[in-house]
Amino acid sequence: MSVTAAAGFRAAGVVAGLKPSGTPDVALVVNDGPQHTAAAVFTSNRCKANPVLWSERTIADGTLSAVVLNSGGANCYNGPDGFQTTHASAELVAELTGGQAFDVAVCSTGLIGQPLDRPILEKGIRAAHAELSADGGPAAATAIMTTDTVAKQAVSGGDGWVVGGMAKGAGMLAPALATMLVVITTDAVADAATLDTALRAATRSTFDRLDTDGCMSTNDTVALLASGASGVTPGEAELTAAVTAVCADLAEQLWHDAEGAHHDIAIEVTGAASEDDAVEVARAVARSNLFKAAVFGNDPNWGRVLAAVGTTKAAFEPEHIDISMNGVKVCVAGGTGVGAPSDGVDLTGRDVHVLVELNAGPATATVLTSDLTHDYVHENSAYST
């Protein structure tokens, strides 16, 4: 399972002491080869954390031999020392594994603006290196958790080759939030360009459509490393499908574990003139605090869906829109038709499906979001205090 499901990878997760809670906080994933091709995508936030600034450079040549990750500090906007800490941690991993610092990606998650204790981090990296093992994936997945309540892991693959991954966070990638960190490994043989194509296609339809609270993180990173240890070279489509399956599985797990959520809300938009239109409309609904608060209250307030749709530039005519909530078509032809009574909608369960039929074209998209709850407010008002 996880990042050690594929041959050629070892991982570990340890308690370094970065988190006051004393839970695991440093993870290491090492690619033992024979190949070390890789791809990565990062937050589109223009204010980027030090590990993102570092990792963007390391991935430029399509090679990674290891990824080191820490929770307990975002290492972001904490002065020049912060970037040096990122650099030093990559150097240490390279020294321990016999590689190059520029082949080591670094990921951090936690509070912005706080110093990241370099000696503690380095102690953790040494401990993680000592514990590296071919079944260390679950420990690594546990060490990157912050407000996550469960470790997130997924596996897919093809005939003779495997794709596995781990994730932490509760959000979307571009824009993105809550510091989502994802490491995916495969023992397939693939060059860096193929990995890049597969990863971008996979994230576009998975993590990019997860939008739990509309906020974009400074630290989001999704890395894909290939060891080639299986000796199998899948076709690009086959590889993309497997990577997409792992990303979709991890995205679902992030969605179900979103901070404070009581409902998992899927906003499906059909009949859009383009896929971009469908995503724009679904995202607008997913970002309406009024709609999200209504769902928390089990209130099928479709007027707030319609009001959100109206804020977009998507092609549609207001009087052609149909809206269904959990299978009940409550709004027909933008209210000009006779919709079913709202009180026939049952929102008491965890799963909420909102279908917005624009009737303006053939395209479709689904964005996954959460309701706006007292628990969300509580978690995010008390997080750093």
Add this chain to the structure above:
Amino acid sequence: MSVTAAAGFRAAGVVAGLKPSGTPDVALVVNDGPQHTAAAVFTSNRCKANPVLWSERTIADGTLSAVVLNSGGANCYNGPDGFQTTHASAELVAELTGGQAFDVAVCSTGLIGQPLDRPILEKGIRAAHAELSADGGPAAATAIMTTDTVAKQAVSGGDGWVVGGMAKGAGMLAPALATMLVVITTDAVADAATLDTALRAATRSTFDRLDTDGCMSTNDTVALLASGASGVTPGEAELTAAVTAVCADLAEQLWHDAEGAHHDIAIEVTGAASEDDAVEVARAVARSNLFKAAVFGNDPNWGRVLAAVGTTKAAFEPEHIDISMNGVKVCVAGGTGVGAPSDGVDLTGRDVHVLVELNAGPATATVLTSDLTHDYVHENSAYST
């Protein structure tokens, strides 16, 4: 005070019975002239309520003799009968006042998708007409309240002429939320084009920069009516200044009464390359749920400010940004300088001032917002149930 402060106007507010609470719910404002010039701006939401669709047409010729308003129903997306109800209410006002239906603007506020009871509304309009008086402004201001806890009224003016206004709601105009309705009256002599210029300039720097929860209403309307009863023709700049003063005053009152807010947060952006950049950055911060929840928790989490700034397209270098909270500069040069300790920031009071210095140009703007609180979630999860 209010909409009857200016000569030439009468107003009333009555209980029609549209609201289950039994509080006043129909208001009428009548311009007795001698002139009937007017201007209006509306929500930029593409899904518009019936009264907005109607009023957009009535204002096309720059003439209004009356505005009729109701709370207790948005009259939005409730079938073809809804538009007929809007039309019928304008016809009734015209009949009662001896004017033309196309000179009567209509405003509604309440739930989307619900029928608006025409007989009850018409009964209310007749009652309001019977109670019209030159000191009926406060009654009218009370009758348009929904979740407002206080009536909002303001007065300004010049030598021998007056501008007065009333407002309900808790939001911004374009995009806009929570159904903000504003009626402003003046006894100045002014043609429709001058009124339009003054109103657009005023709303652009006031209501357009109030963004309490990022949601845009289907019903927002701001109307400005001139009676000319003072006989004074102020200069355009003078008139614009007075209308802006009334709008700013009303916007501040809306801000202080935003649903569920515990903190009134002013996001000031300076050093922007353009005013549009300044507004974009301030609005991005004002829409960050993570930032707003942190303020609720009295937590000076400036990392969430920075993360929001980074989502914009504004011109800036991340390492040039300074952030101050309530006068304490907690982030210097994007964290590369030494900021003051966050624990020196006191957020326990109602007023919070966030200063984002982009150091990228001369432009500035301030957006007013609220924190994200348990009360906000409660009010908006329980509103229609």
